[in-house]
Structure formats: structure tokens, C-alpha cells
Amino acid sequence: MHADIATSHGSEGEELGRIIDGSAIARRIRDKLAVEVAGLAREGIVPGLAVILVGEDPAGAVYVASKERACIEAGMNGITIRLPATTTQAELLTHVRALNDDSAVHGILVQMPLPKQIDPDTVIRAIDPMKDVDGFHPINVGKLLIGEEDGFAPCTPAGVQELLIQSGVNTLGKDIVLIGRSNIVGKPMAALLLQDHLGANATVTICHRYTRDLPSHTRRADILIAAAGRPKLVTADMVKPGVVIIDVGINRVSDPSAPKGYRLVGDVDFDNVRPLASQITPVPKGVGPMTIAMLLKNTVRAATMRAARSAGRSAAATRQPA
Numbered sequence: 180m181h182a183d184i185a186t187s188h189g190s191e192g193e194e195l196g197r198i199i200d201g202s203a204i205a206r207r208i209r210d211k212l213a214v215e216v217a218g219l220a221r222e223g224i225v226p227g228l229a230v231i232l233v234g235e236d237p238a239g240a241v242y243v244a245s246k247e248r249a250c251i252e253a254g255m256n257g258i259t260i261r262l263p264a265t266t267t268q269a270e271l272l273t274h275v276r277a278l279n280d281d282s283a284v285h286g287i288l289v290q291m292p293l294p295k296q297i298d299p300d301t302v303i304r305a306i307d308p309m310k311d312v313d314g315f316h317p318i319n320v321g322k323l324l325i326g327e328e329d330g331f332a333p334c335t336p337a338g339v340q341e342l343l344i345q346s347g348v349n350t351l352g353k354d355i356v357l358i359g360r361s362n363i364v365g366k367p368m369a370a371l372l373l374q375d376h377l378g379a380n381a382t383v384t385i386c387h388r389y390t391r392d393l394p395s396h397t398r399r400a401d402i403l404i405a406a407a408g409r410p411k412l413v414t415a416d417m418v419k420p421g422v423v424i425i426d427v428g429i430n431r432v433s434d435p436s437a438p439k440g441y442r443l444v445g446d447v448d449f450d451n452v453r454p455l456a457s458q459i460t461p462v463p464k465g466v467g468p469m470t471i472a473m474l475l476k477n478t479v480r481a482a483t484m485r486a487a488r489s490a491g492r493s494a495a496a497t498r499q500p501a
């Protein structure tokens with residue numbers, strides 16, 4: 180990886196275009212978690228993550244397989260329940276309730292998107308909030324918004340915040356512009372960055388499809404986080420020199436010369452934006468690996484908090500930087 184971390188230099192001599200290596204940062208977090216999991220094993224606790232995948236979505240199947248592998252590698256239990264695309268909402272809810280009641284399961288994740296016949300909000304609300312390691316349940320969304328730290332933050336925005344911290348990016352008082360207002364990334368990302376906390380205390384702007392004059396916002400950004408799901412939406416003329424770029428986009432674009440017939444690209448025109456940025460995440464190997472690392476981290480926390488509750492300890496483990 181290091182061979183392609185060539186850097187250029189800006190007019191003031193600062194290093195430009197440094198790659199934020201999400202794979203390496205995620206690896207460090209997973210190694211640390213494996214040590215923590217080994218400690219829990221000595222107390223007879225094996226954190227368990229259950230993932231439910233409904234249907235045959237190929238991208239979903241790839242993510243789910245890598246989640247299971249990552250769990251096992253960290254010494255945790257990873258189980259995957261694969262259900263047909265024709266599964267009814269009632270059938271899915273039966274599985275969720277069984278996992279809520281299963282003491283070997285500490286974290287539950289239902290892979291999104293779900294087939295049309297299933298209402299995702301109903302499914303999310305059925306998950307025990309204390310097993311909701313995705314951080315999608317309204318209880319956890321509310322806790323995140325009011326800054327209560329005994330809930331779970333969604334994994335992708337938590338991973339972005341961790342990338343910023345681990346890359347030495349100071350967010351305090353900075354102008355951070357987000358593109359995208361989804362419940363999975365944009366909105367929880369804003370909530371995390373607004374807290375009075377390390378890796379936060381920023382001035383946050385959320386842009387979306389109805390934002391007028393997007394470049395006028397993005398050009399002000401000290402840190403620009405793109406999560407719109409639109410390939411190469413962010414071009415070089417939209418950023419200010421020295422910006423830190425976090426690209427959350429994972430878009431498949433067809434490429435007949437690629438072995439699979441497609442390539443993954445982000446929301447940022449990487450080649451042209453990189454020379455202007457002080458630091459930038461690549462796609463793949465930027466934000467993606469962090470999502471899984473944070474999922475494991477949430478699951479280990481779910482197990483630790485359960486152990487603390489059953490031991491009657493009131494000081495439950497709160498969210499901490501990795």
C-alpha cells in the first residue's frame with residue numbers, strides 16, 4: 180500500500196494528498212478488540228453477533244460474509260441467518276425476537292435494504308435496543324442526539340469519526356460539510372460531530388439533493404464528508420486547498436476491462452481532488468473497513484455492558500475512541 184502513498188506539496192510546503200489508510204486503522208482496532216475478546220473469554224463471555232440477510236443482493240452478501248469472517252478472526256461468535264427474498268415481515272420478526280431472547284447473542288444486525296414487502300422501521304424497532312449494534316433503533320438514535328454515551332452509534336459514521344481522530348485531524352471549531360442526509364450516515368454523522376467530545380465540536384452543515392449551490396458550501400469546508408451515493412459528485416473545483424476529504428460512497432460503475440465487469444468508485448473524483456486535499460480516504464480501503472471494525476467494537480461493548488448489568492455494576496462502559 181505504501182508505494183502508492185506518493186505526496187505532492189502545496190504552495191506553503193505542506194504535504195498534500197496524504198492517503199488515510201482505513202484498512203490499516205481498522206486492522207489496529209480489530210487487533211485491540213481481539214485482545215479484549217480474549218480477556219472476556221477468561222470470564223466465560225464470548226461476544227456474539229447475529230446478522231440476518233434477506234434475499235440475494237450480491238453487495239449485501241459480500242458485506243455479510245466479511246462481517247462473519249471478522250467476528251471469527253477476533254475470537255467472537257458470528258452467525259449469519261440467510262433468508263429467501265420472499266420472506267414475510269412476520270417471519271423476519273420471529274427471527275429477530277428469537278435473537279433478542281438468545282443469551283449467546285449480544286448484537287443483532289439486519290442487513291439493509293430489505294425486500295419491498297418488509298417495512299425496515301418495524302424491523303428496526305423490534306430489535307432489543309441493547310443488542311442494536313447498528314445504532315438504528317429510535318432509542319439509540321435519541322441517545323446519540325442528546326449525547327448520552329451508553330447507546331450505540333451507527334458504525335459508518337462512528338468509523339469516520341475514528342478515522343479523523345486516528346489521522347490527527349483536529350475537528351474542534353472546524354467547518355465540516357456533509358453531503359447526504361441518510362439515517363445510516365448523514366444524520367448520525369452530524370450528531371457525532373456536534374458533541375462536546377474528542378473528534379467533534381465542529382460547525383456542521385448538512386447538504387442534500389435540494390441544497391442550492393452545493394459548491395458554495397463545499398468550498399467552505401475544512402473537512403468534507405461525501406455520503407451521497409453519486410459517483411464522482413465532488414470535483415476539484417468544489418474544494419478548497421488543504422481540505423480533509425472523507426469519501427463514504429461505494430458506487431459500482433461498469434468497467435468491461437475489470438475482472439468482474441465493474442469497479443467501485445466513491446462520491447469523490449479522487450484523482451483530481453487528491454492533489455488539493457491535505458488528507459483523503461480512498462475507495463475501497465478507506466471508510467469501508469472501518470464500518471466492520473466499529474460493528475465488532477459495538478458488539479464487544481454490548482457484551483461488556485450486559486456483563487456489567489448482570490454483575491450489578493452501574494457504571495456501564497460508554498462509547499470511547501478506539
Ligand code: GUN
Pocket residue numbers: 288289290291292313334335363470
Ligand atoms: N446496509 C448498508 N450499510 C448498512 C449498515 O451499516 N447496517 C445495515 N444493517 N445495513 C446496511
